[in-house]
Amino acid sequence: MPTPQALAAPLKVLIVDDEPLARDRLRALLSDIAGQMPTEVVGEAANGLLALDVLRQMPVDVVLADIRMPGMDGIELASHLGRLEKPPAVIFTTAFDNYAVQAFDLNAVDYLLKPVRTQRLLAALQKVPGQQPDVALLAGIGHEVRGGGRTHLSCHERGRLLLVPIGEVLYFKADLKYVTARTVEREYLLDEALTHLESEFADRFLRLHRAVLVAKNALAGFEKAAGDDAEAYGWALLRGVPEKLPVSRRQWVPAKALVKNS
Structure with missing residues (x-):
């Protein structure tokens, strides 16, 4: 007799892994458990950036994501997915049984150790729908795993999820509950805390003022008020844009020293 899951609509699955053989294995395993858990693989991607491209075209129920991938890893991908209005469930796959995997052992997400086993995959899929990943937790774990902050920030605009490459951000400016990220081309409104951005990207950004972080490589000079x-x-004067950023008395000397020594 078919299980209740087998009578339900198939789960739409996106497989994200930079190794083609790993993607093929997951497809085969999903086929093996189709009688107990019907699924439909709607796409594959080799990293998080490509996965987000797929997700812009179609919604999915579950993302099976490798943790370590070039371009954008699975942890950062999950942090962006967690900001969607209807985020898919995320199940991590990894060959690394280390502290990061232990941190994922929460109700928020599940993980599968490679080589993925049939019954373990079935058990993970049976948790869907479940709690979604904690974005703040993922950001912290991701920083530890990759040894640095995210490659992109995300924001919602007119119903779309936009990605902002961190390397293009000239400055962050806090205003009430939101933070504005400025690139040469435009501004983006982020649902982020300035203190968290300062901690995550300490190697790239310098605090000029209680409400302003500036990219160190964007500083062109200073003038006294x-x-x-x-x-x-x-x-502070910037490269590429006409705006000037306020500098507090406390930050005046270290900011000027940075430009002098760069």
Whole structure:
């Protein structure tokens, strides 16, 4: 007799792994358990960036994502998916049984150790739908695993998920509950905390003011503020855009020293 899962609509699955053989194995395993858990593989991708391209075209129920991939790894992919209005469930696959895997052993996500086993895959899929990944937790774990911050930030605009390459951001400016990220081309409104961005990208950005972080390589120079200027002790000049950023008295000396020594 078919199981209740077999009578339900197939789960739409996206397989994300940079190794073709690993993707083929997951397809074969999904076929093996079709009688107990019907699934439909709607696409494959070799990294997180390509996976997001697929997801812009079609919704899925489950993403089977490798952890270590070039371009954008599985942890960062999951952090972006967690910001979607209806995020898919994420099941990590990995060959590394280390502290990161232990951290994923939460109700938020599941993980499969490679080589993936049939019954373990079935057990993971039976948890869908379940709790979604904790975005803040993933950001912290991802930083430890890859030895640095995310490659992209994400924001919603007119119902779409937009990616902002961190290497293109000139500065972050906090305003009430949101943070604006400025690139040469435009501004993006992020649902991020400035303190978290400062911690995650300490190697790239410098705090100029309680509300401003600037990319170190975007600084072009400084000018002293007028004596009656209550907004700033001085102003930072940027490469590529005409805006000036306020610099506090406390940050004036370290910011100038950075430009002098670069």
